Amino acid sequence: EAGVAQSPRYKIIEKRQSVAFWCNPISGHATLYWYQQILGQGPKLLIQFQNNGVVDDSQLPKDRFSAERLKGVDSTLKIQPAKLEDSAVYLCASSSKLGTEALYSPLHFGNGTRLTVT
Amino acid sequence: GQNIDQPTEMTATEGAIVQINCTYQTSGFNGLFWYQQHAGEAPTFLSYNVLDGLEEKGRFSSFLSRSKGYSYLLLKELQMKDSASYLCAVSHTGGAGNNRKLIWGLGTSLAVNP
Numbered sequence: 210e211a212g213v214a215q216s217p218r219y220k221i222i223e224k225r226q227s228v229a230f231w232c233n234p235i236s237g238h239a240t241l242y243w244y245q246q247i248l249g250q251g252p253k254l255l256i257q258f259q260n261n262g263v264v265d266d267s268q269l270p271k272d273r274f275s276a277e278r279l280k281g282v283d284s285t286l287k288i289q290p291a292k293l294e295d296s297a298v299y300l301c302a303s304s305s306k307l308g309t310e311a312l313y314s315p316l317h318f319g320n321g322t323r324l325t326v327t
Numbered sequence: 328g329q330n331i332d333q334p335t336e337m338t339a340t341e342g343a344i345v346q347i348n349c350t351y352q353t354s355g356f357n358g359l360f361w362y363q364q365h366a367g368e369a370p371t372f373l374s375y376n377v378l379d380g381l382e383e384k385g386r387f388s389s390f391l392s393r394s395k396g397y398s399y400l401l402l403k404e405l406q407m408k409d410s411a412s413y414l415c416a417v418s419h420t421g422g423a424g425n426n427r428k429l430i431w432g433l434g435t436s437l438a439v440n441p
Contacts, residue, residue: 213369249433249434250433251331251414251431251434252370252414252431253431254428300369313357313375313377313418315360315375316429317372318369318371319369323367
């Protein structure tokens with residue numbers, strides 16, 4: 210099966226500019242996650258979708274970050290305006306499971322978008 | 328609160344065995360994952376433990392003790408390509424309904440030397 214697709218692979222922007230990332234999960238995967246991974250750290254969950262609904266966005270900085278998954282398939286994550294501390298890899302992951310099965314199913318990650326804010 | 332600890336860095340020799348430990352504190356435990364992440368790449372799933380004991384998959388094994396809040400990943404017959412970061416992640420039911428929350432460790436960077 211095709212993996213999780215993300216674009217762009219790399220992005221360099223200046224602070225206060227805007228940027229958007231795109232993710233296409235594995236076909237049929239209902240659950241989609243956006244993670245932020247700063248160099249040398251583990252992934253930090255930004256937002257979790259189940260189909261087109263938000264399940265968890267408690268760690269999303271809503272004053273500057275937004276995400277949508279309008280048709281329950283692909284998703285976009287936007288940062289506006291960007292700050293220096295937003296420099297990180299933004300990982301998209303998907304899972305085929307819902308409900309209790311989601312508790313133990315592994316995540317399938319895309320290769321990420323490496324964002325550098327100067 | 329929820330917390331995961333794992334060593335920051337480890338070094339081992341090609342052909343040897345290495346054990347990467349992970350300790351955790353969480354409520355509503357629903358299993359522990361190990362992921363491997365090569366530099367510049369996405370994490371890939373290695374193992375999942377929800378019951379106590381050892382799970383073996385080829386050169387990799389993972390152990391869990393729920394009473395001790397402890398897990399380890401054992402890598403045998405180390406190869407150069409095993410140089411990567413190893414992430415421990417704990418699944419717990421911290422959200423509404425059956426929503427799974429994952430807590431991630433900071434990762435252990437393993438360097439395998441010839």
